[in-house]
Amino acid sequence: MSDESHPRASLEPCTCSALRRATRAVTTAYDAALRPSGLRVTQFAILRLLDRLGPTPVTRLAAEAALERTTMGRNLDPLERRGLVRIAAGAVDARERVVVLTEAGRDAIAAAIPYWRDAQARINARVAPGAVAALADALISAS
Amino acid sequence: MSDESHPRASLEPCTCSALRRATRAVTTAYDAALRPSGLRVTQFAILRLLDRLGPTPVTRLAAEAALERTTMGRNLDPLERRGLVRIAAGAVDARERVVVLTEAGRDAIAAAIPYWRDAQARINARVAPGAVAALADALISAS
DNA sequence: CCGCGAAACGTGCATATACCCGCATCGTGT
DNA sequence: ACACGATGCGGGTATATGCACGTTTCGCGG
DSSP states (O other): OOOSSOSSSOOOOOHHHHHHHHHHHHHHHHHHHHGGGTOOHHHHHHHHHHHHHOSEEHHHHHHHHTOOHHHHHHHHHHHHHTTSEEEEEOSSOTTOEEEEEOHHHHHHHHHHHHHHHHHHHHHHTTSOHHHHHHHHHHHHTTO | OOOSSOSSSOOOOOHHHHHHHHHHHHHHHHHHHHGGGTOOHHHHHHHHHHHHHOSEEHHHHHHHHTOOHHHHHHHHHHHHHTTSEEEEEOSSOTTOEEEEEOHHHHHHHHHHHHHHHHHHHHHHTTSOHHHHHHHHHHHHTTO
16 A cells, blocks of 8 residues: 555655755846856856955865865866966966966956846845845855 | 945855755755666656656757756766667657657666655655745745 | 747757776786 | 865856747737
């Protein structure tokens, strides 16, 4: 008999899937808003982070963004190709690949910010900005 | 005071990036938990959805999951390759590709559910389950 | 029946994401 | 100087995601 479990895979909604879904929607919205700037929200985030940190080796950059190291490395590719960042071998430690924000990169950030504010305002109007941050904080430490 | 602009790209945190970050962490947790089942949380979600809906054409399946149509199509590939779903031409409408959950697929869901419950419990212990759902609802409609 | 717009798909391209494995370099103890 | 474990990275593989474009099939009006 259908004991207790599930007639058709237990209907309780999956928290992860819900979160992924929300993220897809939000990302699409930001990407659409940033469209004119030629940046994706992921790229915008990396550039901004770099702007905040200054020249930074890949591994540290990845750690700051809570991104897998190799993912960060690959995400930098398009940015480097477009001259928004420059990647040089570390002076003190030859293993390190130091990522540097170029002038073009700084310009790209500046140009994108108005569009970003747009999206940010639209989304923050729908949810308490703090709620997402709190949620994120609570979830990040979960790993 | 920082009049308006930004000394170094205005420090206000990006809601989208925070959300993406949280999602990465949560997805990693679920994927790790589901590891023994050989399913990713994305795949698990698709199989469960399919279990709930019964045989469904790709476009409708994508709509239900709030996924881009072509993304759904591609996400089905690994599942079909592993025999968890079967894809047949529509009987009434030859344009449609009807996705069907196989016995192996049903078994895979059943086998994965305990692991999924694990992850679900761990995450829901850190955030109100309703909070994520509410957030998702608020954000989804934003597009 | 013919043509035509609409609907359902697939493909190519680009990015995002993570795991595993291997390579080069660093620092350190001997 | 040297062997060795630790560290910083890249490459290969696989999935996830979405956009632009092209193809096939439907349904319909003429």
